[in-house]
Amino acid sequence: MKHITIIQDTDDIILLKTKVNEWINFNKLNILEIVDIEYSNTDTMYMATITYMEK
Numbered sequence: 660m661k662h663i664t665i666i667q668d669t670d671d672i673i674l675l676k677t678k679v680n681e682w683i684n685f686n687k688l689n690i691l692e693i694v695d696i697e698y699s700n701t702d703t704m705y706m707a708t709i710t711y712m713e714k
């Protein structure tokens with residue numbers, strides 16, 4: 660399993676979810692399965708950690 664963390668320094672989680680979807684679409688040929696996507700935030704910084712299995 661592999662992990663990637665994407666950080667968005669704003670109070671708008673929609674921008675982070677857009678970045679996550681863009682990353683998944685860009686890398687879909689190398690991804691076997693998305694295991695989990697965890698979102699967290701502190702103040703105005705949002706983070707998404709994607710756990711996935713690579714082909």
